[in-house]
Amino acid sequence: MNQKLEKAAFGAGCFWGVEKVFGELDGVVSTAVGYTGGTVPNPSYEQVCSGRTGHAEAIEVVYDPSKISYEDLLEFFWTHHDPTTLNRQGNDVGTQYRSVIFYYTPEQKTAAEKSKALLDKSGVLKFPIKTEIAAAKEFYRAEEYHQKYLQKNPGGYCHIQLQSAKISHILRAERGLKS
Numbered sequence: 001m002n003q004k005l006e007k008a009a010f011g012a013g014c015f016w017g018v019e020k021v022f023g024e025l026d027g028v029v030s031t032a033v034g035y036t037g038g039t040v041p042n043p044s045y046e047q048v049c050s051g052r053t054g055h056a057e058a059i060e061v062v063y064d065p066s067k068i069s070y071e072d073l074l075e076f077f078w079t080h081h082d083p084t085t086l087n088r089q090g091n092d093v094g095t096q097y098r099s100v101i102f103y104y105t106p107e108q109k110t111a112a113e114k115s116k117a118l119l120d121k122s123g124v125l126k127f128p129i130k131t132e133i134a135a136a137k138e139f140y141r142a143e144e145y146h147q148k149y150l151q152k153n154p155g156g157y158c159h160i161q162l163q164s165a166k167i168s169h170i171l172r173a174e175r176g177l178k179s
Helices: 015-023 045-049 070-079 106-122 165-174
Strands: 006-012 028-036 056-063 099-103 132-135
Touching: 006 015, 006 070, 015 028, 015 056, 015 070, 056 070, 056 099, 070 106, 070 165, 099 106, 106 132, 106 165
Parallel strands: 099 132
Antiparallel strands: 006 056, 006 099, 028 056
């Protein structure tokens, strides 16, 4: 079977929870947590936590576009964190916890910008969206103990803030899909 796989990357706060929920989606082939968007090569967790590397805690998603679309991944991203807070998700505060979509292709950039503009214009969120949309840079895989952390440590904490189902309705309607 010759399947064409694609990559996506998102920052939405603590990468443990984001990896867990994205990894459960049908069509997602693999996930990895790591650091991207900054200037320091091969940073450690401690360096990223200092806030001085410019990196975000992020997940890299490898997916099968014949089973799940990039737009579906964007919808999931928007509904599984608070995109209206700057450098914060729950108790996690700092630039490494920023909301960010890292695009790999011009098509991903266009889709991300379109979804953000649509949601901002809709007024479904109480505050303006702070999510950054940036070209994907090198993705530095986090230390092994961070990979699949919540699967290995089911009692572990990582804040996921579910958003209104109206977000899905708006994004799906734009694509001519039923909610």
